[in-house]
Structures are given as structure tokens and as C-alpha cells.
Amino acid sequence: MKTLVYLAHPRMDRSEINGPMYKAAAAIEGITCVDLYAEYPTFEIDVDREQARLTSHDAIVFLHPLYWYSVPALVKEWMDLVLEYGFAYGHEGHALDKKVMFNAVSCGATEAAYQPAGANGAHLRDLLAPIEKSADLCRMRFLAPFTIYAAGRAKDEGRDLSHLAAWAGLLRALRDDELDIDAARRALELNDIAATCVAPSEAV
Amino acid sequence: MELLAAAFVYLCAAVIAVPLANRFGLGSVLGYLIAGVVIGPVLGIVGGETVELQHFAEFGVVMMLFLVGLELQPAMLWRMRAQLLGLGGLQVVGTTMAVAAIAMAFGLTWQPALALGMILALSSTAIVLQTLNEKGWMSTQGGKSAFSVLLTQDIAVIPMLALMPLLAVGSGPLLDGHAFMPSEAPWGAAHAAGGGDPHAAPTVFETLPDWAQALAVLAVIAAIIIVGRTVIRPIFRFIAESKLREIFTAAALMLVIGIALLMNYVGLSPALGTFLAGVVLSDSEYRHELESDIEPFKGLLLGLFFITVGAGIDFNLLFSNPVGLIGLALGLMALKALLLFTLATLFRLRGADRWLFTLGLAQAGEFAFVLFGFALGAGVLDPDLIKSMTLVVALTMLMTPGLFILHEKVLAPRSVTSADRAADEIDEPGKVVVAGMGRFGQIVTRMLVTNGHTVTVLDHDPETVENLTRVGFRAYYGDAMRPDLLHSAGLENADLLIAAIDGREKQTELVHHVAKTYPHVIIHARAQDRHHVYELENAGAHHTERETFEASLALGRDALISLGYHPFRAEGARRTFRDHDGSALNALRDTWNAEGVSGSYIDAMRAHGQTLFELMKTDRAERHDRSDRGWTPPPKGDASL
Numbered sequence: 054m055k056t057l058v059y060l061a062h063p064r065m066d067r068s069e070i071n072g073p074m075y076k077a078a079a080a081i082e083g084i085t086c087v088d089l090y091a092e093y094p095t096f097e098i099d100v101d102r103e104q105a106r107l108t109s110h111d112a113i114v115f116l117h118p119l120y121w122y123s124v125p126a127l128v129k130e131w132m133d134l135v136l137e138y139g140f141a142y143g144h145e146g147h148a149l150d151k152k153v154m155f156n157a158v159s160c161g162a163t164e165a166a167y168q169p170a171g172a173n174g175a176h177l178r179d180l181l182a183p184i185e186k187s188a189d190l191c192r193m194r195f196l197a198p199f200t201i202y203a204a205g206r207a208k209d210e211g212r213d214l215s216h217l218a219a220w221a222g223l224l225r226a227l228r229d230d231e232l233d234i235d236a237a238r239r240a241l242e243l244n245d246i247a248a249t250c251v252a253p254s255e256a257v
Numbered sequence: 258m259e260l261l262a263a264a265f266v267y268l269c270a271a272v273i274a275v276p277l278a279n280r281f282g283l284g285s286v287l288g289y290l291i292a293g294v295v296i297g298p299v300l301g302i303v304g305g306e307t308v309e310l311q312h313f314a315e316f317g318v319v320m321m322l323f324l325v326g327l328e329l330q331p332a333m334l335w336r337m338r339a340q341l342l343g344l345g346g347l348q349v350v351g352t353t354m355a356v357a358a359i360a361m362a363f364g365l366t367w368q369p370a371l372a373l374g375m376i377l378a379l380s381s382t383a384i385v386l387q388t389l390n391e392k393g394w395m396s397t398q399g400g401k402s403a404f405s406v407l408l409t410q411d412i413a414v415i416p417m418l419a420l421m422p423l424l425a426v427g428s429g430p431l432l433d434g435h436a437f438m439p440s441e442a443p444w445g446a447a448h449a450a451g452g453g454d455p456h457a458a459p460t461v462f463e464t465l466p467d468w469a470q471a472l473a474v475l476a477v478i479a480a481i482i483i484v485g486r487t488v489i490r491p492i493f494r495f496i497a498e499s500k501l502r503e504i505f506t507a508a509a510l511m512l513v514i515g516i517a518l519l520m521n522y523v524g525l526s527p528a529l530g531t532f533l534a535g536v537v538l539s540d541s542e543y544r545h546e547l548e549s550d551i552e553p554f555k556g557l558l559l560g561l562f563f564i565t566v567g568a569g570i571d572f573n574l575l576f577s578n579p580v581g582l583i584g585l586a587l588g589l590m591a592l593k594a595l596l597l598f599t600l601a602t603l604f605r606l607r608g609a610d611r612w613l614f615t616l617g618l619a620q621a622g623e624f625a626f627v628l629f630g631f632a633l634g635a636g637v638l639d640p641d642l643i644k645s646m647t648l649v650v651a652l653t654m655l656m657t658p659g660l661f662i663l664h665e666k667v668l669a670p671r672s673v674t675s676a677d678r679a680a681d682e683i684d685e686p687g688k689v690v691v692a693g694m695g696r697f698g699q700i701v702t703r704m705l706v707t708n709g710h711t712v713t714v715l716d717h718d719p720e721t722v723e724n725l726t727r728v729g730f731r732a733y734y735g736d737a738m739r740p741d742l743l744h745s746a747g748l749e750n751a752d753l754l755i756a757a758i759d760g761r762e763k764q765t766e767l768v769h770h771v772a773k774t775y776p777h778v779i780i781h782a783r784a785q786d787r788h789h790v791y792e793l794e795n796a797g798a799h800h801t802e803r804e805t806f807e808a809s810l811a812l813g814r815d816a817l818i819s820l821g822y823h824p825f826r827a828e829g830a831r832r833t834f835r836d837h838d839g840s841a842l843n844a845l846r847d848t849w850n851a852e853g854v855s856g857s858y859i860d861a862m863r864a865h866g867q868t869l870f871e872l873m874k875t876d877r878a879e880r881h882d883r884s885d886r887g888w889t890p891p892p893k894g895d896a897s898l
Contacts, residue, residue, distance in 0.1 A: 097832055138891035 054153065056228050057085045057110035061117040061128045065090070069208045070159045070201055070216070074116055077221050083228050085110060089127050096130055103135040104148070112153040112227050113193075115184075118204070119160045122173070122180045132187060141191040153227070153234060154188045155196035155243065156181060157220065159204035167202065178241050194234060199223060199243040222250030266303060270296045271560055283658055284384035286623045289560045290651055293567020303568055311565040311630065317558025318627050319517050320551055322528045325411045326535020327544055337405055344402055344604050345409025348618070351596050352378035359592070368424040372637045373646065375417045376629065377589060379410045381622030381654055388617070388661050390749075399610030402601070403617050414624055418526050421628070422635045470524070477523050481516065481530060485537030490723075493543045497719040497734055509550040542722045545715075545733040549741040559623075566626045570651065571644050582645060586652035594619040609669040616660040616668075620653040688751045689713070692737035692767060693758030694721050697783050697804055701755050702730070713746050738763055740770060748775050756782040756798070761789055765796050772797025787842060791849050810835055834869070841865040 060075045062068050065088075079086045087106070093099075107113065117125055124132075139146050158177065166172040173180065178197055188195035199220065207213045223243060226232040237246055270292035278288030296302045334341065357374030361367060385403060394400040465473065489512070496508050513531055520530035538544060575582055594615050601611040629647055632638040638646075691702050694716035705712050714732040716722050725732035735742040737758055748754065748771065756768050768782050782798035784790040790801045810831050817827035844865065848858045 143891055 054111040054227055054230055055085070055109065056083070056112040056114065056224060057087065057106060058114045058116055058224070059087050059089050059128070059131075061089045061115060061125045063090050063125055063127070070204045070213060071116055071118060073213065073217055074157065074220050077217050078116070078224055081221060081224055081228070084224055089131065090125075093127065093131075096127060098131055098134050100134050100137070103131065104137070104140055107135070107141075107152070108148055110152070114155060114157055114224075116157045117159075119158050119177075123183065124156070136187065136191060147192070149191040149193050152191075152193045153196060154193045155198060155237070156184060157199040158201075159207075160200060160202050161205060162202065164202040176241055194238060196234070196237040197240040197243050199247060218251050219244065219247040222252065223247035226250040263303070263306070266296055267292075267561060267564055271564065275560070279387075281658065283655070284381070284387050285560070286381065286383045286563055287651075287654055289563035290567035290570075290654075293564035294570055294572075295567075296564070297568025298570060298572045307565040307568045311562060311569075314558050314562035314565055315627070315630065316517070317555050317560075317562050319527050319531050320513060320555035321559060322414070323513050323531035323535040324548060324551060324555060325414075326532040326537075327539050327548055329408075329412070329536055330539045331536070332540070337408070340402070340405035341409045341412075344600060345406045345413075347600055347603075348406050348597065349375075349378050349409060349413045351600070352593055355592055355596060356589070369638050369642070372421060372424050372628075372632050373642075375413075375420070376625045376632070377593075377621050377646075377650070379414070379622045379624045379628075380407060380593075380618040381620050381657065382407045382411060383623055384620070384654060384657055385617050388658075392661075392665065394613060397610055397613065398606055399601075399613030399617070402604065402606060402610070402614050406614075406618055410622075410624070414628070415529055415532055417628060418528055418631060421631055421637055425636045474523050474525060477519060477525070477530075478533065481534055482537055485534055489538065490541055490543070493541075493734075494719040494723065497543070497546075500717075502736070505546065506550040509547050510554065513551065542719075542726045542732055542734050545742055545745045546735040548745045549735065549739060552741060552745075563623065563626065566647065567651075570648060574645055575648055578645075582648055583652060585645075586649045586656070589621065589649060590619045590653050590656065593621075609664075612664050612668040616664050617657075619660065620657045621650040622654070625650045688747065689753040689755060690715065690743075690746050690748055690751045691755040691757065692716075692743075693756065693764075693783075694718075694725065694732065695757065695759060698755065698757035701757065706730070713751075715742065715746055738767055738770075740774070743771065743774075748778060751775070751778055754778050754780045756780060756793075761785050761792075765789070765792050768793050768798045769796040787845075788849065788854075790842065791846060794846075795850070806838075837865075837869045841869075 058075070058078045060071060062071045062075075065072055075086060075088065078084050085106070115124060115128060117128060120126070123129070136142065136149075137146070140148050158181075160167065160177065162172065167175070167177045167180075169175060177200055178185075181198060185195045201207055201212070201216050203210075207216065223232070223246070226247075232250070233246070237243055240246060271289060274292035274295065275285050275288035278291060279285060283291075293307075297304075297307065353371070353374035355374070356377045357367070357370040360370035360373050365373070385407060389395045389400045389403065395404065493505075493508065496505050512534065516530045516534050517527035520527045538547060597618055598611065598615045601614045606614055626647065629638070629643045629650075633640060633643055689705055689710055689712045691698050691705075691712055691714045694702065694714050698714070698716075702712050702714060712731065714722075714725060714730055715735055715737045716725075716732065717734070717736050719734055722732045722734045733742075733746060737743065754771050754775075756764055756771070758764050758767060764782065764785075768780055771778055771780060779800075780798045781800045781802070782793045784793050784801045784803050786803060790803060793801050813834070814827045814831040817830055818824050822830070841862070845858065845861055848855070848861055852858060
């Protein structure tokens with residue numbers, strides 16, 4: 054599957070998780086990587102260029118920190134402009150049919166907060182409902198999010214390397230059509246599935 | 258020989274020999290020496306007159322010390338004090354002592370032995386700096402340390418010049434006015450008429466009692482400092498405002514010659530005086546301009562000086578005792594290298610850095626020729642000794658390129674230094690040169706400085722430069738079109754040039770020159786209009802910006818708002834217009850490059866204007882057009898929603 058990774062992080066100079074994940078993705082052959090904030094620092098999105106990118110890929114990944122239970126502002130702007138009527142949705146809009154989409158998210162709070170009984174009152178997947186519904190409207194196949202919790206401490210606690218390995222395994226599986234898409238659509242998170250994609254030689 | 262014919266011979270020899278020597282990594286000093294050897298001992302075109310010519314050429318030394326002074330900003334010296342005093346000081350003092358001790362073992366008395374030690378302690382700034390820059394070793398630990406030692410040596414020349422006469426056997430009391438220079442020397446070296454020539458009529462100064470002479474000397478030094486600080490700047494500014502470049506050059510020469518004469522009059526070394534004047538002017542905004550003006554004169558005079566040294570080399574001496582002289586040269590280099598290696602170890606240089614430092618500085622330098630002349634004039638060293646030592650110095654310089662090759666090919670690859678230090682995470686702030694400090698350049702500069710970048714500013718308006726200097730910018734007066742000024746502003750170490758000077762043609766010419774001479778520098782150029790954009794691109798600019806374009810668009814957007822548009826809608830119109838103009842710029846580039854403003858260019862432009870008009874018209878008529886993407890609801894009739 055031709056895979057496109059969109060990085061959306063407005064403060065790359067302070068990034069500990071998304072930056073290395075982006076670099077790791079760029080190092081994998083056959084993955085297209087786009088740094089959205091670098092490409093559109095003034096939010097002036099080139100709609101034609103973005104639609105061409107979507108058309109030429111089969112899987113779209115948004116790599117970003119969670120801002121207010123959602124994507125950073127530029128991704129929302131990107132959605133508002135690029136997912137046009139007649140292109141992405143509507144009677145004539147079938148450009149995105151069957152394409153795979155998911156979010157790779159870094160969250161500030163711990164996993165315990167993202168439980169029905171936790172501080173946020175819901176799983177991350179449920180909080181991302183607006184994104185999932187948008188993907189549904191575009192007739193895309195929305196997968197569970199690939200997550201890292203308490204991301205601000207992940208590096209200090211040494212959790213970042215295993216996350217990176219799982220991420221790379223996940224992207225490679227996606228690229229090589231080895232990911233069980235139906236299982237990935239049903240799951241709450243992609244993390245367990247991703248962990249099985251890590252080659253033994255790269256396990257941390 | 259007739260003057261012009263002689264000049265032709267010297268210039269011809271230099272023009273052939275120096276570029277060749279440079280090509281073989283021998284450095285320009287050896288090139289001049291070889292030129293002198295060829296026209297002197299080998300071909301016999303020039304003869305005895307070289308001695309007289311040498312006295313004239315020695316004025317190049319005075320100019321060189323003025324330039325050395327200009328380079329020495331007190332603040333920089335203070336920052337480097339540990340390296341200069343520690344590493345540099347130990348090298349100079351240690352080598353001086355060691356050479357002097359060996360010379361005494363060979364039977365010299367302590368005074369000439371000490372003089373010889375001082376002279377041979379110096380290394381060749383010209384060869385070493387050139388090689389370090391060429392090979393890109395300047396930023397290594399070894400290169401930096403070598404640079405500090407060379408800088409120390411440059412400064413050490415001043416006390417050496419002052420000490421030399423004191424070492425003359427039977428020299429007079431300390432402050433008799435002759436103590437700081439050999440009494441017969443006009444410019445710091447041998448013979449000719451001058452301050453203390455016993456045959457010349459005594460000057461008013463010399464008729465003064467000793468205490469008054471001492472007082473006068475102090476007064477002159479104080480005067481140089483005070484005048485340099487207060488009067489010189491307004492004078493230079495006045496001259497600069499006349500925009501007559503040759504008058505500025507004349508003023509710079511006048512300054513140097515005037516100081517030399519004054520120092521001569523009171524019996525001090527002219528070299529010392531101009532050095533002092535250089536230091537005083539080193540933090541003035543005219544520093545780079547002065548450097549650029551004096552540099553060619555200094556270069557030519559020093560070149561001439563080295564030619565005369567070459568012409569004076571006694572080959573019979575070399576052939577009569579080749580083993581002895583080559584042995585001496587090798588011995589000297591081994592001794593210097595041993596001391597350098599010890600110092601490098603002491604100052605924690607490791608691996609390749611230690612070898613670069615050790616081998617790079619092991620030769621004797623061009624200052625030796627200057628100081629030999631000086632020592633001869635002062636009667637410190639025996640003429641025969643100087644003849645053979647001149648040969649030894651030249652031989653060590655001749656061997657230096659070989660040592661650099663040994664370092665590069667054999668020693669450096671074997672020593673791994675990377676483990677010593679972790680790589681720096683944060684890059685140094687980039688170095689930026691801004692040419693042109695009008696309203697345009699000022700905004701760019703302020704923005705870069707605010708973000709913590711080092712910016713060097715060049716402008717040809719003295720008032721602007723002085724105002725900027727006052728508020729703490731590194732601003733320099735001068736015409737940014739001059740290659741030498743760009744060079745001394747440090748363009749070879751810069752990452753970025755902001756070209757923002759007035760004048761369409763000059764701006765293009767500047768970009769062309771920098772793109773050709775400094776291919777590593779990224780050029781951002783201010784363009785006047787669309788055609789200028791193409792011209793600048795062809796000249797080598799990496800990025801261009803039309804000076805009025807963005808501001809006009811912003812004003813146009815505000816005008817639409819005043820006409821009642823919603824601000825965000827007006828911003829959309831601005832973006833549409835700008836995108837369209839950008840695509841027109843790209844579309845018309847090839848036509849313009851091929852034919853200039855031709856019929857087909859005008860047609861293409863008209864067609865683009867038409868599409869923009871159509872675009873705006875449909876924009877008004879329909880809700881769903883291609884220019885106003887997004888933020889628009891789907892049509893009301895789609896039942897699938």
C-alpha cells in the first residue's frame with residue numbers, strides 16, 4: 054500500500070516523540086513523508102497539490118500530538134480545504150474511497166486518563182470521533198489510533214525506543230500489505246498489532 | 258636599470274612565480290623568494306640595486322604591522338588571552354630559549370644568540386594560514402590553536418623590534434631615543450638616511466635633553482591614541498562623504514606614512530607607531546575600508562621585499578655546504594616540532610589536531626627575513642650568519658608543504674579524534690553579511706539580530722554606519738561592490754548574504770560576484786521588479802523578493818477591507834492575486850530569458866492578465882470556483898448529505 058505520513062507539529066524544535074517518529078518514517082523506503090507545518094507555515098494550503106497527494110497514495114497517516122482532544126489547527130485547516138465536496142465526499146466525490154487512514158498520536162496524560170472511568174471519560178479512539186466520522190463520510194477505512202501516553206516523560210523513562218520500533222514495524226506492514234486491516238479497524242488502539250510487526254532483530 | 262624596465266622585470270617575475278608557487282601549495286612568500294632567486298642569482302638580470310630597493314620595500318613591513326594592529330580588536334584579544342599568553346607565549350619564549358641555548362653552544366655570545374632565537378621562534382603566518390583555510394582545517398582544534406600561536410607571534414614581533422637594538426653589542430642607554438629602533442634605519446631596518454643618521458643634521462628633537470626626549474616620546478604615543486579615538490573618525494567620515502574612493506585611499510596612505518614619519522622624528526620604530534594606530538582604529542567602522550585600501554600596497558611592497566631577499570640569496574654558500582645548511586634546517590624544524598608537540602600535549606590536543614599543530618608550525622617564517630634585515634641594521638648579527646640563516650629559513654619554508662601532505666595523507670587518517678568529543682547538538686548561529694543598510698536591509702538585519710544571529714553590515718553611507726555602530730551593530734563603511742571589502746567582511750566564512758543595495762545594475766553585479774567567488778554562500782536578493790528577479794536569478798541569487806510587492810499586496814487587501822469586504826475575504830483575494838502573480842512569474846521566465854521583452858513576452862503577459870481578470874470575475878459570479886477553495890458549504894441540492 055502506498056503510504057503517506059503527514060506530520061503536524063508546530064514546535065518541532067521541542068519535539069521528543071513526533072520528531073524521531075517522523076525521521077524513522079522518512080528512513081523507510083516507499084513511505085512519503087510531508088511536514089505540514091514546514092510546507093504551509095502561513096496556513097496557505099495548496100489544495101491541488103494536496104489532492105494529488107491523496108490520489109496517489111492508498112494509506113494516509115496523521116502523525117501529531119493531541120491538542121484539545123483533536124488534531125493541531127493546521128490539520129483541521131487542511132481538512133476544511135482539501136476534503137472538498139465533489140472530491141472527497143458528495144455525489145461525485147469518490148477520490149478517497151477505500152483508502153486507509155489513521156492517527157499516530159502522542160498524548161500528554163497517562164493511559165489511565167483515557168478510560169471511561171478515567172479523567173477524560175473516554176478512550177482516545179472515541180474522543181477522535183470527529184476525525185473518524187470525517188473519514189467515514191469520505192468512504193475511507195478508519196483504523197484505531199497508534200498511541201503513546203504520557204509522551205512528555207516517555208524519553209526519560211526509556212519508553213520511546215520500543216514505540217519507535219513498533220511504529221516502523223507498523224508502517225512497513227502497511228506498505229507491504231501485511232497489516233490485518235479489519236482487525237485494525239475493530240481495535241481500540243493499534244499498539245498491540247504494531248508490536249507484532251516488529252522484526253525480532255529490531256526488538257528493544 | 259631604468260625605473261620602468263626594472264619595475265617590469267620585478268612584476269613579471271612575481272606574476273609568473275607567485276601563482277605557480279601557490280598552485281604547488283608553497284604559498285606566496287616562497288613564490289616571491291623564488292622569483293627573486295630567478296631574476297637575481299640564476300639569470301643575473303638584477304644586481305646590486307636590490308639592496309637599495311629593499312630599504313624602500315621595507316615600508317611594506319610598516320604597513321603590515323598597521324594591518325596586524327587593525328586586526329587586533331582589544332575585545333577579541335581579551336577573549337583569547339588564555340590561548341595567546343599560555344600556548345602562544347610558551348611557544349615563543351620556549352623556542353627562543355632553546356634556539357638561543359643551542360646557538361650559544363655553537364659559540365655565539367648571548368646577545369646574538371637571543372636575537373637568533375627570537376627570529377627563528379616565529380612561524381610562517383602566510384603559508385600556514387593559507388593552508389589551513391584552503392584545507393578547511395581552520396575550525397579544527399589544531400587549526401584554532403595554530404591560529405592563536407600565529408597571532409601571538411604577530412604581536413611578539415613588536416617587542417622583538419624594540420628589543421633588537423638593545424642586543425647590539427655596546428648599545429647605548431635605554432631611553433636615548435635610539436633604543437627602540439636601529440638608529441640609521443628609516444622604516445625599521447637597515448641603512449639609508451633617517452632619524453638618527455650620524456651624518457644628518459640633528460633634528461630639534463635630538464637637541465632636547467634626555468628627560469624632555471622621553472617626555473616627547475610619551476606625548477607622541479598619547480597623541481596617537483587620543484587623535485585616533487577622537488579626530489580621525491570625523492575626518493574619515495568627511496572624506497567618505499565625498500564618495501571619492503581614491504581620496505580615501507590617499508587619506509589612508511597619508512595616515513600610515515604620517516605616523517611613520519612622526520615616529521621616526523622622535524626616534525621610535527615606525528612599525529611600532531603604525532601598529533599602535535592600527536589597534537586604536539581596530540574597532541572603528543572604517544576598519545575594513547582601511548584594510549582594503551592599504552592591503553594592496555602592503556602586499557606589493559612586501560612582495561618586493563621578499564623578491565629582494567630572494568635576489569640576495571647566496572647560492573655559492575648553499576653549494577659550498579649543502580649538508581650543513583640542510584642539516585641546520587632539519588634540525589631547526591625538529592627542535593621546533595618537539596617543543597610544539599610538548600605544548601600540544603600540555604594543552605590537551607589529541608590525535609590529528611596535535612599533529613597538525615606540531616607539523617604546521619615547525620617552519621621559520623617570513624618575519625625572519627624582516628627581522629634579519631633589522632638585526633643587520635642594528636649590528637646584532639653578523640652578515641655572514643644572516644646569509645646562511647636566510648637560506649636555512651627559506652629551506653624550512655620549502656619543506657612545509659611536504660609536512661602538510663604528510664599530515665593529511667599519513668598521520669591524520671590514522672588518528673581517530675571523534676571519540677574525544679560528542680557532536681554538538683545545536684549549530685552555531687549562522688553568519689550573515691548584509692550588503693546595503695537602507696530601509697530594506699535594516700528591517701532584515703533587525704529581524705536576524707533579534708533572533709540571535711551574527712550579522713555583519715556593509716553600507717556606503719557614513720552616517721548610517723556610524724548610527725548603527727552607536728547602537729551596537731557590527732557595521733562597516735565601504736562600497737559592497739568591492740571584492741576586497743567583501744573578503745575582509747568575512748564572506749568566505751559566512752552562510753548567507755542579504756543583497757539589498759540600491760541600484761539595479763550594482764545589485765545584480767554584486768550577486769554575480771558573490772555567487773561566483775563564494776559558491777557556498779546562500780544569496781537572498783532584493784529585486785526591484787519582475788525583470789530584475791530574472792536578472793538576479795541568472796546572476797546566481799538563490800532567493801529573490803520584489804521590494805514593493807508584499808507591501809503593495811497588504812495595502813491592496815486593506816483597501817478592499819475599506820471598501821466593505823470582510824477582512825478574511827479580502828485576505829483571500831490577496832492570496833489569489835499573489836498566487837496568480839507567482840505563476841505568471843514562473844510562466845514568463847523562459848520567454849524572458851530567451852528573448853527579453855519581445856512581442857511574444859508581451860502577448861504572454863497579456864494572456865496572464867486576462868486569466869486573472871476571468872478568475873476574479875467567476876469568483877464574483879459563482880460560489881464554487883477554483884480560486885476560492887474551501888470554507889464553502891456543499892451545494893444545497895445534494896441528497897446524499
